[in-house]
């Protein structure tokens with residue numbers, strides 16, 4: 538599905554990673570590991586096509602993501618480090634913003650999956666950090682994108698929420714999807730087909 542080939546990323550005279558290659562196949566969960574500042578967010582942004590690598594390329598179905606931007610973006614759900622939730626909008630309005638073509642009943646079901654029933658019409662600004670992240674994560678129950686790139690999706694999520702998310706990752710990969718994620722928490726040991734990409738601490742040039 539997704540291939541990273543010989544990726545190099547430099548930031549402020551530091552090499553975050555170089556010659557990094559790995560593949561993500563259908564049905565796989567790949568966890569990007571590394572210390573704070575190792576370059577996990579930078580790598581996810583490169584994989585998502587939001588920033589360019591200094592060297593190397595990212596292929597989607599054997600073709601550069603930059604040669605098929607529309608196809609790639611239709612195949613991808615990227616949830617960044619920040620929840621990406623609009624504070625003045627309610628959870629329902631936030632989901633509607635991204636998934637306006639979905640019937641409201643489906644949006645409400647997605648909010649139910651992330652335990653936000655009862656908060657549908659409360660401005661997101663009035664929700665807790667974990668609840669705001671849950672609004673963003675509700676999109677995992679609405680998207681049809683096969684590739685999910687998720688930056689710290691478990692941050693601020695309680696144990697029940699983590700279990701629901703893991704079940705959703707398992708369902709998605711069982712249906713042929715793939716998940717690339719960063720998290721400082723270990724994934725449950727029982728999860729199937731989990732791969733790891735480890736980033737070393739950054740080098741000073």
Ligand SMILES: Nc1ncnc2c1ncn2[C@@H]1O[C@H](COP(=O)(O)OP(=O)(O)OP(=O)(O)O)[C@@H](O)[C@H]1O
Pocket residue numbers: 548549553571572573574575576577578579580
């Ligand atoms: N746009 C940028 N310009 C300059 N430096 C940047 C930029 N983005 C990130 N960096 C630097 O690159 C390094 C890696 O940042 P990155 O956010 O990728 O790390 P991370 O592994 O995700 O860290 P964390 O675990 O703390 O989230 C940091 O030192 C950061 O300051």
